[in-house]
Amino acid sequence: MAHLLVTGGAGFIGSNFVHHVIQNTDHTVTVLDKLTYAGNRASLEGLPDDRFTFVQGDIADAALVDELFADVDAVVHYAAESHNDNSLHDPRPFLDTNIVGTYTLLEAARRHGTRIHHISTDEVYGDLELDDPARFTEETPYNPSSPYSSTKAGSDLLVRAWVRSFGVQATISNCSNNYGPYQHVEKFIPRQITNVIRGIRPKLYGAGRNVRDWIHADDHSSAVLTILEKGRIGETYLIGADGEKDNKTVVELILRLMGQDPDAYDHVADRAGHDLRYAIDSSKLRTELGWQPRFRDFEAGLADTIAWYREHEDWWAPAKDATEAFYASKGQ
Numbered sequence: 001m002a003h004l005l006v007t008g009g010a011g012f013i014g015s016n017f018v019h020h021v022i023q024n025t026d027h028t029v030t031v032l033d034k035l036t037y038a039g040n041r042a043s044l045e046g047l048p049d050d051r052f053t054f055v056q057g058d059i060a061d062a063a064l065v066d067e068l069f070a071d072v073d074a075v076v077h078y079a080a081e082s083h084n085d086n087s088l089h090d091p092r093p094f095l096d097t098n099i100v101g102t103y104t105l106l107e108a109a110r111r112h113g114t115r116i117h118h119i120s121t122d123e124v125y126g127d128l129e130l131d132d133p134a135r136f137t138e139e140t141p142y143n144p145s146s147p148y149s150s151t152k153a154g155s156d157l158l159v160r161a162w163v164r165s166f167g168v169q170a171t172i173s174n175c176s177n178n179y180g181p182y183q184h185v186e187k188f189i190p191r192q193i194t195n196v197i198r199g200i201r202p203k204l205y206g207a208g209r210n211v212r213d214w215i216h217a218d219d220h221s222s223a224v225l226t227i228l229e230k231g232r233i234g235e236t237y238l239i240g241a242d243g244e245k246d247n248k249t250v251v252e253l254i255l256r257l258m259g260q261d262p263d264a265y266d267h268v269a270d271r272a273g274h275d276l277r278y279a280i281d282s283s284k285l286r287t288e289l290g291w292q293p294r295f296r297d298f299e300a301g302l303a304d305t306i307a308w309y310r311e312h313e314d315w316w317a318p319a320k321d322a323t324e325a326f327y328a329s330k331g332q
């Protein structure tokens with residue numbers, strides 16, 4: 001039994017991991033989360049009081065971080081500014097949290113000798129051509145496109161440097177695009193689902209040919225727990241579930257699963273610098289650590305996710321109007 005500190009545990013993927021740990025291990029969990037617009041305390045409801053503690057605070061607050069590190073066995077670091085579109089309009093919070101925040105955690109890990117796992121994204125590798133059969137591996141050179149992905153790339157490089165220079169006990173994972181319950185309505189899949197529920201036509205950037213490699217958030221969580229338990233210190237592991245789909249296919253599938261005409265959506269101006277294709281080769285994680293994804297049927301996972309958004313309007317409705325007003329102000 002161990003005591004884990006999970007940063008960003010009130011966000012989409014962090015909260016999924018907290019529930020996964022409570023359900024599948026004997027560990028106790030402390031969440032450190034600033035509760036930005038993206039954090040939602042309601043995503044952590046129902047956890048047992050004797051195994052779960054919530055601390056509201058900033059990962060860049062060195063005194064608070066130091067205090068929390070003194071009391072835990074390992075740290076799983078999810079906290080980040082995570083939305084590409086926001087990073088194009090105001091990059092500053094991305095530098096503060098993704099770079100300075102990660103630096104603050106690494107310094108605490110160094111002082112306390114704490115094991116830390118850093119969560120990152122495949123977007124650090126830039127993009128692949130649509131007709132390129134290649135997939136990202138742990139050896140692919142970093143080539144980030146947006147302020148979001150460049151700050152995530154910077155945070156990964158800090159982790160690597162702190163391992164090499166100071167012997168920090170860290171691992172890194174870079175995962176592909178996640179879907180599932182509790183994802184903020186600003187993101188592509190929940191935005192389209194909640195638009196259909198509200199009677200708004202879904203919006204597709206450009207021609208919708210951009211390909212994302214979808215993985216269910218539950219599979220991301222099981223992969224992270226596997227790396228935390230069995231990963232080799234200093235190593236990077238790519239996480240993916242062979243879920244490549246272009247955005248047009250996803251929006252049409254959402255419409256069909258929700259009983260609508262699959263053509264009932266609008267094209268809007270493309271995102272600046274929009275990455276074409278992401279694709280993950282997760283052989284290292286599968287062969288070295290024996291991990292396998294559980295959700296292999298994207299359509300079934302998407303149908304479950306749609307059902308969750310239909311049943312949990314109280315969770316997403318408070319953020320919906322402001323999110324759509326923001327997109328409308330950008331013509332998207």
Ligand SMILES: NC(=O)c1ccc[n+]([C@@H]2O[C@H](COP(=O)([O-])OP(=O)(O)OC[C@H]3O[C@@H](n4cnc5c(N)ncnc54)[C@H](O)[C@@H]3O)[C@@H](O)[C@H]2O)c1
Nearest residue numbers: 008010011012013034035036038039058059080082177178
């Ligand atoms: N969503 C994806 O598809 C995806 C894919 C691969 C990797 N990731 C990575 O996974 C992590 C979590 O992503 P997500 O989609 O759950 O993001 P999210 O935006 O849903 O959640 C981020 C959480 O971090 C918290 N946070 C932000 N700044 C903070 C700070 N300074 N101090 C403390 N807490 C802070 C927020 O309140 C929120 O609860 C990120 O590191 C992201 O880069 C996400």
